[in-house]
Amino acid sequence: MNQELHDRALGAYLGLAVGDALGAxxxxxxxxxxxxxxxxxxxxxxxxxxxxxxxxVTDDTEMSLALGRALIxxxxxxxxxxxxxxxxxxxxxxxxxxxxxxxxxxxxxxNGSLSxxxxxxxxxxxxxxxxxxxVLLTLNDExxxxxxxxxQSHITHNNPLSDAATLCLGRMLRSLLSGGSKEECRETVNAxxxxxxxxxxxxxxxxxxGYILDTMQTVLHHFFNxxxxxxxxxxxxxxxxxxxxxxxxxxxxxxxxxGAGAIPARWLSKLEPQVVFEIRRQVFELLRLAGx
Numbered sequence: 001m002n003q004e005l006h007d008r009a010l011g012a013y014l015g016l017a018v019g020d021a022l023g024a025x026x027x028x029x030x031x032x033x034x035x036x037x038x039x040x041x042x043x044x045x046x047x048x049x050x051x052x053x054x055x056x057v058t059d060d061t062e063m064s065l066a067l068g069r070a071l072i073x074x075x076x077x078x079x080x081x082x083x084x085x086x087x088x089x090x091x092x093x094x095x096x097x098x099x100x101x102x103x104x105x106x107x108x109x110x111n112g113s114l115s116x117x118x119x120x121x122x123x124x125x126x127x128x129x130x131x132x133x134x135v136l137l138t139l140n141d142e143x144x145x146x147x148x149x150x151x152q153s154h155i156t157h158n159n160p161l162s163d164a165a166t167l168c169l170g171r172m173l174r175s176l177l178s179g180g181s182k183e184e185c186r187e188t189v190n191a192x193x194x195x196x197x198x199x200x201x202x203x204x205x206x207x208x209x210g211y212i213l214d215t216m217q218t219v220l221h222h223f224f225n226x227x228x229x230x231x232x233x234x235x236x237x238x239x240x241x242x243x244x245x246x247x248x249x250x251x252x253x254x255x256x257x258x259g260a261g262a263i264p265a266r267w268l269s270k271l272e273p274q275v276v277f278e279i280r281r282q283v284f285e286l287l288r289l290a291g292x
Contacts, residue, residue, distance in 0.1 A: 002292055004179065004259075005177060005178070005287065005292055006283065006284075006287060007259045007260050007261070008176065008177045008179075008255070008256050008257075008259055008260075009136055009177055009256070009283045009286075009287060010255075010260040010279070010280065010283045011229075011254075011255030011256060011258065011259045011260035011261075011262065011263060012132055012173060012176075012177065012251075012252045012253075012255040012256040013064075013132060013252075013255070013279045013282065013283055014251075014255060014260055014263055014268065014271075014276070014279055015229065015233070015250075015251030015252050015253075015254050015255025015256070015263060016060065016061055016064060016132060016248045016249075016251050016252045016255070017057050017061045017248075017251070017271055017275055017276075017279060018044065018233070018251055018263055018264075018267040018268065018271065019060075019233045019236075019237070019244075019246075019247030019248045019249070019250055019251025019252070019254075020057045020058055020060040020061045020244050020245075020247060020248040020251070021044050021052075021054075021055055021056065021057050021058075021061075021244075021267075021270065021271060022041070022042075022043075022044050022233060022234075022237050022247050022267065023233075023236075023237035023243035023244040023245070023246060023247025023248065024046075024048050024050060024052055024056070024057075024058050024096075024243070024244040024247075025041060025044075025045055025046065025047050025048040025052070025243075026038070026041050026048060026237055026238070026240050026243045027048055027049060027050075027240075027241075027242065027243045027244050028049055028240070028241065028242075029240040029241075029243070030240050030241070031238060031239055031240050033240065034238055034240050035238075040234065040238060041234070041237060041238055042230075042234045043266070044266075044267055044270040044271075050095055050096055052095070054270050055270035055271045055272050056095070056272065057271070057272070057275055058094075058095060058096045058244050059094055059095075059096045059097050059098065059101065059126075059129075059244075060129045060130065060244055060245050060248035061248065061275065062089060062094055063086065063089065063101070063126070063129070063130040064129070064130045064131075064132055064133055065133075065275075065278055065279070065282065066085040066086055066088070066089040066130075067082060067085065067086075067130055067131075067133045067134065067152065068133035068282040068286060069085055069282075070082040070084070070085035071133055071134065071137050071286065071289070072282065072285045072286065072289070075289060076137065076289060077134075077137070077144070077148045077151075079114050079151055079152075079155075080114070082152055082155065083105075083108045083114055083155050086101075086105045086108070086155065086156075087105055087108065087109055090102065090105045090106075096244075098124060098126045098210065100121070100122055100124045100126055100156055100157055101126045101156045101157075103116075103156070104116050104155055104156030104157070105155070105156065108155065114151070114154070114155060115151075115154040115155065115158055116154060116155075116156065116157070116158045117158060118158045118159060118160075119158060119159060120159065122156075122157045122158050122159035122162060123157075123159040123161045123162055123211060123212050123213075124157060124162065124210050124211065124212060125162075125165070125210050125211075125212050125215040125242065125245050125249075126156055126157055126210075127152070127153035127154075127156060127157040127162050127163075127166045128153075128162065128165050128166040128169050128212065128215070128216075128249065129245045129248050129249060130152075131149055131152065131153070131166055131169070131170055132173065132252055133282060133286055134148055134149055134152055134170075135149075135170045135173045135174060135177075136177075136283065136286040136287060136290060137286050137289055137290055138290065139174065139177065139178075139287075139290045139292055140290055140291050140292070145170060145174070146167065149166055149167055149170055150163055150166075150167075153166050159212075160196075161196065161198075161199075161212050161213065162212050164192060164195065164196050164199075165192075165199070165212045165215070165216045168188060168189065168191075168192040168216075169216075169219075169249065169252075169253070171188045172185045172188050172189070172253060173252060173253065173256050175188065176253065176256035176257045177256050182223075182224060182257070185223070185224075185253075186224065189220060198213055199213060199216050199217065199220075200217075201216070201217040201218075201220045201221045202221070204217060204218075204221040205217055206239075207241065208236075208239035208240060208241040208242060208243065208246050209241045209242055210241075210242040210245060214241070214242075215242060215245060215246055215249070218236060218239055218246050219236065219246055219249050219250050219253070222235050222236045222250055223250060223253055223254075228254075228258065228262065229251075229254035229255065229257075229258045229262040229263060229264075230262075230264055232250050232251075232253075232254045233247055233250055233251050233254060236250045
């Protein structure tokens with residue numbers, strides 16, 4: 001196994017989880033509220049509107065793990081297996097779930113449809129936050145990455161903006177996992193902006209909601225304006241609003257760029273051990289399936 005790739009892949013997956021756990025504390029808060037209560041929020045302490053135990057992850061990590069389980073159990077892509085895994089997760093009574101994700105999974109339960117109808121109200125960040133296992137599985141196959149990313153997204157989110165963002169983030173991850181630079185990621189983002197100029201993030205508009213434009217603008221602004229994984233995640237979650245998801249996404253990108261060793265040990269030690277164990281197992285199995 002390519003050890004550098006493994007380290008970056010593990011960094012991306014663990015980065016997702018620590019960003020989720022850190023951001024969940026300040027989800028739905030405004031930056032001035034975070035500053036008043038915490039100064040700079042940079043420790044995994046739980047709490048927040050969900051009253052979490054320290055280190056508890058939310059739907060961002062849990063849906064990623066559900067996707068990864070389906071891919072591994074099926075030895076590759078199987079749309080029904082993925083949808084069934086999301087159903088099993090929904091029926092486990094998760095601590096948090098977005099409305100669009102719930103609606104899409106319930107539609108599949110009712111009629112077996114693997115795709116929602118294209119809709120303006122599907123322009124959330126739920127597909128983008130959970131796609132990492134599929135990125136790892138398809139590292140050797142660009143066409144499969146595109147086709148399967150859209151298929152897994154459309155189970156819950158069928159929207160051109162969501163599609164474009166999820167593909168862009170996946171391409172950034174693919175580049176970073178292979179040792180690519182921020183400059184290469186900027187080329188990927190420039191291609192997105194050429195097709196969808198509404199994603200423009202400079203100057204930063206300052207919103208960090210679950211709307212995919214706000215999410216991407218927050219993620220891209222901080223990704224290109226920080227120089228460490230810790231500063232990337234901390235600066236992002238202190239924007240508040242949908243902080244667990246923006247934190248999870250920048251954690252993925254930061255882990256892929258800087259490697260697992262860049263994740264602060266004090267954050268990793270707070271994660272639930274079973275989550276860390278499953279992440280490590282999934283990274284190994286997904287890279288094996290990818291021929292890496």
